[in-house]
Amino acid sequence: MDREGASAVVHLPGAGRRIDMGAFGMTVKADAELTGGAFSLLEATEPAGFGPPMHVHEDAGEAFYVLEGEYHVLIEDEEHTCPAGSFVYVPAGMVHGFRVGPVPSRKLNIYSPSAMVGYFDELAGAVAGGIVLDDDGLGAMALRYGMHVLGPVPEGYA
Structure with missing residues (x-):
């Protein structure tokens, strides 16, 4: 295994x-620079009822691990209620979304690999x-990052 240029990362709680997304916030725990492009890890804190439009990532799989509260995750035509402790994986190319x-x-x-x-x-x-951002503006922004927005932008998302 080639470890040249690699370094360990430790983020303590809150690091x-x-x-700041206005309606919600995220904390970048790891990105492409820290992981050599292997993955990115973000912690999200979101208000009740919040969620993005249905979308698909062409270049990366996405996983969720619910720390607190509950999410309603939509994958293709199936809805899953996911309380704290739930894990969800959505492969690249699969339509999905969620609501808090x-x-x-x-x-x-x-x-x-690292994205988003x-x-x-x-x-x-x-x-x-x-x-x-209207539907077209958000859609154009998303395309720059390998994501296709498939549904209307919900009130309060952008």
Whole structure:
């Protein structure tokens, strides 16, 4: 195994780079730079009822691990209620989305290979700049990061 240029990473609770999305927040625990492109890991804290439009990642699988609360995960035509302790994996190319359950919730998102950190950074920049993204604007942004938005943008997402 080639370990040249590799280094270990330790983030204690609360550590990592924060991304403020307005309606929700994320903390980058690992990105392509830290993992050599192997994966990215983000911690998300989201309000009740929150969720993105249905979408598909062409270049990365996505996993969720629910830390607190409850998520309703939609994969293709199936809905799964996922309380704390649940794990979900969605392979690249599969349609999916989620909605936070009745209470604010927190989860880990893992993208493999590393993906999506740039999308969340760009979306946070738009939110901070007061830019309101319609379906077309969010769709164009998503395409830059290998994601296809398939449904309308829910109220409060962007």
